Amino acid sequence: LAKTTQPISMDSYEGQEVNITCSHNNIATNDYITWYQQFPSQGPRFIIQGYKTKVTNEVASLFIPADRKSSTLSLPRVSLSDTAVYYCLVGKMNTGFQKLVFGTGTRLLVSP
Amino acid sequence: GAVVSQHPSWVICKSGTSVKIECRSLDFQATTMFWYRQFPKQSLMLMATSNEGSKATYEQGVEKDKFLINHASLTLSTLTVTSAHPEDSSFYICSAPGLAGGGYNEQFFGPGTRLTVL
Numbered sequence: 001l002a003k004t005t006q007p008i009s010m011d012s013y014e015g016q017e018v019n020i021t022c023s024h025n026n027i028a029t030n031d032y033i034t035w036y037q038q039f040p041s042q043g044p045r046f047i048i049q050g051y052k053t054k055v056t057n058e059v060a061s062l063f064i065p066a067d068r069k070s071s072t073l074s075l076p077r078v079s080l081s082d083t084a085v086y087y088c089l090v091g092k093m094n095t096g097f098q099k100l101v102f103g104t105g106t107r108l109l110v111s112p
Numbered sequence: 113g114a115v116v117s118q119h120p121s122w123v124i125c126k127s128g129t130s131v132k133i134e135c136r137s138l139d140f141q142a143t144t145m146f147w148y149r150q151f152p153k154q155s156l157m158l159m160a161t162s163n164e165g166s167k168a169t170y171e172q173g174v175e176k177d178k179f180l181i182n183h184a185s186l187t188l189s190t191l192t193v194t195s196a197h198p199e200d201s202s203f204y205i206c207s208a209p210g211l212a213g214g215g216y217n218e219q220f221f222g223p224g225t226r227l228t229v230l
Contacts, residue, residue, distance in 0.1 A: 041226065042223055043116075043207070046218050049218065087155070087156075100146070100158065101158065102158075
């Protein structure tokens with residue numbers, strides 16, 4: 001599985017847009033990029049998945065440049081409840097059957 | 113999305129005892145499930161892949177005789193921590209692949225089980 005690199009932590013304020021970038025220089029042609037969110041003492045929750053360009057859902061947007069060596073998770077107008085750890089994973093996750101290797105994740109703290 | 117449950121949500125036990133943790137896929141079948149362990153302020157670490165009707169596959173460094181996995185049905189996998197010791201205290205999380213709304217499969221995670229060994 002392609003190794004990912006993310007900032008260890010980020011701070012933001014309520015109402016701001018937060019962009020978390022993930023580097024995955026060794027991404028394979030058939031790899032997807034998936035982001036998970038984890039609150040303390042809970043299991044991770046799927047946020048968004050993409051292969052190229054831009055993907056948007058009701059929670060976030062995922063921007064993937066043409067070379068796919070990085071991706072950016074964008075959270076619009078964050079609230080206090082968005083304080084969590086965000087993990088970027090790369091692999092053939094569209095199948096759902098591949099074991100996931102979690103990196104360090106990015107600890108986002110949203111303040112009032 | 114699909115729902116995965118775990119039981120118990122937390123457990124406290126004495127050193128030397130065994131603890132069983134259940135992972136259930138509530139509204140879908142899962143021939144494969146995954147078990148993770150997470151220590152405080154750390155990331156999830158994959159322990160093993162649970163396969164229905166066959167032996168589990170353990171990650172390097174995980175003792176298969178200490179962490180017994182049984183996947184007896186298409187909706188249930190169990191993790192038994194045998195002869196638990198304080199260093200086994202951790203947050204144990206399971207996941208199962210299921211069909212997501214976008215038409216592709218994703219892994220759905222359980223809420224986790226907090227194990228404290230005294």
